[in-house]
Amino acid sequence: MTDKKEMKVSPIRVLIAKPGLDGHDRGAKVIARALRDAGMEVIYTGLHQTPEMIVQSALQEDVQCIGMSILSGAHMVLFPEVMRLLKENDASDIIVFGGGIIPKPDVVKLKDQGVQEIFLPGTSTREVIEWVRTNVPARE
Amino acid sequence: MAKDGKKQGTDLHQSSSFSEWERKFSSQEERKERFLSLSFREQPRVVTPEQVNGYSYSDRLGYPGEFPFTRGVHATMHRGRLWTMRQFAGFGSPEDTNRRFKYLLEHGQTGLSTAFDMPTLMGYDADHSKSRGEVGREGVSLSTIEDMDLLFSGIALDHVTVSMTINCTATVAMAMYFAVARRRGIPFDRLGGTIQNDMLKEFIAQKEWICPPEPSVKLSCDIVEYCAESAPRFNPISISGYHIREAGATAVQELAFTLADGVAYVEHCLERGMDIDSFAPRLSFFFDVHNDFFEEIAKFRAARRIWAYLMRDRFGAMTERSMKLRTHAQTAGVSLTAQQPVNNVARVALQALAAVLGGVQSLHTNSMDETLSLPTEEAVKVALRTQQIIAEETGVTNVVDPLGGSYYMEQLTDQIEAEALEYIAKIDGLGGMLKAVEVGFPQKEISEASYRFQLMVDDRDYAMVGVNKYQDEQEQEIPLLHIDYELERKQIETVKAFKAKRNAKEVNEHLDQLRKACSSGSNVMPVLIDAVDSGVTLGEVSDVYREVFGIYTDPGTI
Secondary structure (H helix, E strand, C coil): CCCHHHHCCECCEEEEECECCCCCCHHHHHHHHHHHHCCCEEEECCCCECHHHHHHHHHHHCCCEEEEEECCCCHHHHHHHHHHHHHHCCCCCCEEEEEECCCHHHHHHHHHCCCCEEECCCCCHHHHHHHHHHHCCCEC | CCCCCCCCCCCCCCCCCHHHHHHHCCCCCCCCCCCECCCCCECCCCCCHHHHCCCCHHHHCCCCCCCCCCCCCCCCHHHHCCCEECCEECCECHHHHHHHHHHHHHCCCCCEEEEECHHHHHCCCCCCHHHCCCCCCCCECCCCHHHHHHHCCCCCCCCCCEEEECCCCHHHHHHHHHHHHHHCCCCHHHCCEEECCCHHHHHHHHCCCCCCHHHHHHHHHHHHHHHHHHCCCEECEEEECHHHHHCCCCHHHHHHHHHHHHHHHHHHHHHCCCCHHHHHHHEEEEEEECCCHHHHHHHHHHHHHHHHHHHHHHCCCCCHHHHCCEEEEEECHHHCCCCCCCHHHHHHHHHHHHHHHCCCCEEECCCCCCCCCCCCHHHHHHHHHHHHHHHHHCCCCCCCCCCCCCHHHHHHHHHHHHHHHHHHHHHHHCCCHHHHHHCCHHHHHHHHHHHHHHHHHHCCCCCCECCCECCCCCCCCCCCCCCCCHHHHHHHHHHHHHHHCCCHHHHHHHHHHHHHHHHHCCCCHHHHHHHHHCCCCHHHHHHHHHHHHCCCCCCCCC
16 A cells, blocks of 8 residues: 655656667566566667667656667677766766676676676576666655 | 187277367366466367368368478478578677688588678668667678678588578668679679568568668568569578567467468569569478477468468469478577577477477577577587487488378367467458558567566476476576677778778769669669679668658557
């Protein structure tokens, strides 16, 4: 049961993004749908997005959180570029997480650059939903 | 009755019918309420002759090598010749992949299969801004004819069959391959191999594209037409279910959408005025082989039967070869787990066994490390050895279609066939696959199935060993392949240097000719072979396609 206080909180707005040229969108779409089914407002960019396009969409859509999925191996170039552009646009408060085929040593490096979490294959949708709820501050 | 006249085993009672047997044991408890296949199909406890009665052997099965080819496209199947062991490989520079090719050939692989990187698959040269971070990472980088030459350096193109997994830029890769052969003095009719060149499944599942569906299909069929005339040993298309399945389709959806794609290509070629028997024998297929052992075997058997009837009855093919569905298979990448990766060796072995029992002509076995990175040499070798163990040690190659006639297998084959035909009829009703793709029908079906499966895994209704059951505290570490980002810089330099030394006037003339060929609707292949030979790059050809045919972008529906 939701009480009155909770009802004032708006749903979390999330951008699910597919940077890079690979077409593997199964994971991105499953996560987008799971977050939506969990009551969040989800905007999905579609495939083949450049970092510029992703940051642009994030700003336009006024999201609190970006989830990026990548399976092409270009994560060490494209994720940091998104982080850099967010900073450049004074939007570093947007929380960024990612997922895909990402080797462990790269996970550490990406977290050092400000990506808050990387979900690897085998993650359940519940874990992602829980993580977003816990880590994205509610908006009044 | 025994000799002394006494009844033997007087306690024995055999049920006189299946329904009696069912009643008799209906109260016996089972481990689960429902037994579902991987594709959500409820499985019976047992199948008896009563469920498969009225069966016509000649209509449904036939002998191996004979219509409707359910039992196999060859009379001797793997007794005559083993399947081609064809490991998909490609990463880094053309030189890197050339070394991996030679390594695989040295270890007994019998055909080559090329993976290209994302820029190549999307029509960008290595030096394009959209290629940053992607060069050589998920396959080999190919921008110029020199790249193609280096890729197959020291490999006799007239002695090995080569497969190339490339689609919206297939015309360019094919043209470069032909141009390299021409430079080496090899006539095109001595080239054997396969180019994937299946654009419909790109829109459905794999999603590497340049232009909208209609011109894309036209370009695919340009290759079909050109090869039928000039390179008759080359399979000009590999109609692929693999990516459809990996995107989350069920076995039936994979089968139905793939065959419906095949129907669309056939119809397009017939509209061009081609004779069905001039190209149909060279249409080849590519399916996934997933975890559900029997369902997968049945899928291959049903595929052959449906295609044979479609080709004979719907399209009026006359030669037997036009009716034979020949297929490559690859074990299911999506079934592999990042957790306890060594377990993947067992998964791959079982999937490969299903492919062999399903009667495939060619097989790729995935490596255990592929949920983590591109495979290392060692991991690829284990995957290749897995095929060799099946071929040499298990004895399953001794008998053709050993599961044929199993009540369960025949019932399952019939069910999968019936359900796939239902889908194909639905797609026909939408106006064919091209139209169905444009309205997003198969895409939507796959999304639904993929989400449903994910929820099953999340709810532990489907067990994944090491992921949602039998997890380990300690993570298993295995060595991974590392691709240096330095490679990208080198490739960019190579492409830039190549472009700088070309005859600009000649390049422009070739691009003009290509533009004209595209606008006039004529076959682009003859013009393209000369163009790439003179130095026109993959990105430049793709730019002409973008200009003339337009650009397709993802509708991005969830």
